[in-house]
Amino acid sequence: MATLAISDAADGRRVLALSGRLDANSIRRVWAEGRQAIAAVPERRVVVDAANVDYCDGAGVALLVDLIAQRKAGDVQVANLAPKFEALLQQFEVQEVERDQDPPARRRSGIEEVGVLAAGVASDIRDQIVFVGETTAALGYALLHPSTVRWKDVWRICEQVGANALPIVALISFLLGVILAFQSAIPMRRFGAEIFVADLIGLAMLRELGPLMTAILLAGRSGAAFAAEIGTMTVNQEVDALTTMGLDPVRFLVTPRIIAALLMTPLLTLFADLISLLGGAMTLQSFSIPFVTFVHEVEAIVDYSDFMAGFVKSFVFAILIAGIGCLRGLQTAAGASAVGDATTRAVVSGIVLLVAVDGMFAFLYYLLDI
């Protein structure tokens, strides 16, 4: 344990006699006492007598440095420190370590923050436009030269995006069908109109909710995975390696993912439509509407154009999910937290884009009377 004895020498100097073990676990008390003892005699010189110090590690040296730095050079001196500890103390320029030489940057003003934010948004929009151009070119090239596509990667990603997503898509779609049927059947029963719940589920799921919910699920699942995987590759300089090998990262990394998403998202949308109808049909059984009646009602109200209205959207959603996931991955900065940021941005901007594009489709279908 470290101890501190304070005395005053005959020549007027204050003597701080340190003894014991000076390490991080034992110096807390003597550090505060030492500073107070020096502050109490501002006009007098101080000697820190370390003759009885048994051990002094990095933390102990920090204590000595701090005591020396309490006054201008020469006013506080350390005496009788064992040579092996003195060597550690001599490693430091007191004035240099006492002052933070790399202070935090000045905080930006509100106006600067707005400017930086606006510049960031503009830069992001420019990146997205460039990316759309590069991706379109890469997809066009893949269409004209299918043998250049890395099909092995495409099938692997298809499994990840499609087959592995079936359980979660089934769960959410089934629950959506059940909830939609149940919540609408209760008020409609008051009017004896439960049968029209089948119409509602059929139209809502096939035109809107089936494609949109599937796309949102894929944005959270596969879009995030694309961003994390490509982001980690960016951090590990694997993307740089592709570039220096003369391979286009967009063709190598983005094209297979967009093709896989284009193949799988419509299939998952169909699957989600069917499962949600099944959930609705099962719920309506408890309202005395048989399964056959439900099917006939859906067949009567939902026509081919309703189905296609939803199905076509799923292709556009696929490009959005895969594209934004890959873009955010390629934009990843350095460090582990950057991968997390890229993933978050992929999911958030993916969902925002999906909702916006879905709104555009609704407007377009209204104009085209579909």
Added chain:
Amino acid sequence: MAMADKPTAATAAKEATDDAPIIRVRDLSVGYGGVALLEHVTFDVRRGEILVILGGSGSGKSTLLKHMIGLDEPIAGSVLIDGDDIVTATGDARRAILRRIGVMYQSGALFGSMTLAENVRLPLEEYTDLTSAEIELIARMKLSLVGLALFTGHLPAEVSGGMQKRAAIARAMALDPMILFLDEPSAGLDPITSAELDALIKRLSRNLGVTFVVVTHELPSIFSIADRVIMIDRRTKGIIAEGDPRKLRDESPDPWVRQFFNREATPVAA
């Protein structure tokens, strides 16, 4: 809060007088997936010694180091750190052992969301009861020791790989541990920084009695710092040479060991 295992006067006295090895590795077999890389490895590390672990690429040096610091469970054997087995220790006992060691990983392994100073501050904040200002000063001094006084507020991503490595050494030294494990400390550093690091290792060893276990390939560093080396080999799955590096270079009966220290390529048939 400070840990319960604070060094006492008795332990301090023990440090000064005890000649017992600070690390005892006994019959250690390590590997992955049931396949042994090293079998029945036994050696000691003496208090205050700088021990360098050597071997060819893929010989299991870093694996051995990971087992010595308790990151991986060995197939068999024990690693006694100052008398306590890190292999079997759990809970507070394990925490007390880990408090006595510092580790610098090959990649630096700094926390990317923290500045260099915050990385060094972290163990001090967790293990000591010093004030924030006192911890700040210690962190600055540790970073100053490795030549990073001007970069304390930088994030790891904002400095070079070599600087990250130096900051990782500062973090490993934050609590002034009894034993420092360094995995490839000089790799990627410029010759001047590398030489300064070697000098720092020797100074800490001589003045504070810190024990170093270093995995490195850098021959100048080995000859500069090593009190003793152990050389492991994948073919024999064990230690093939042990001792003073200069003697091994000049006198080892094993031609591969001499070839290693003399940095000679294996002759190829014409």
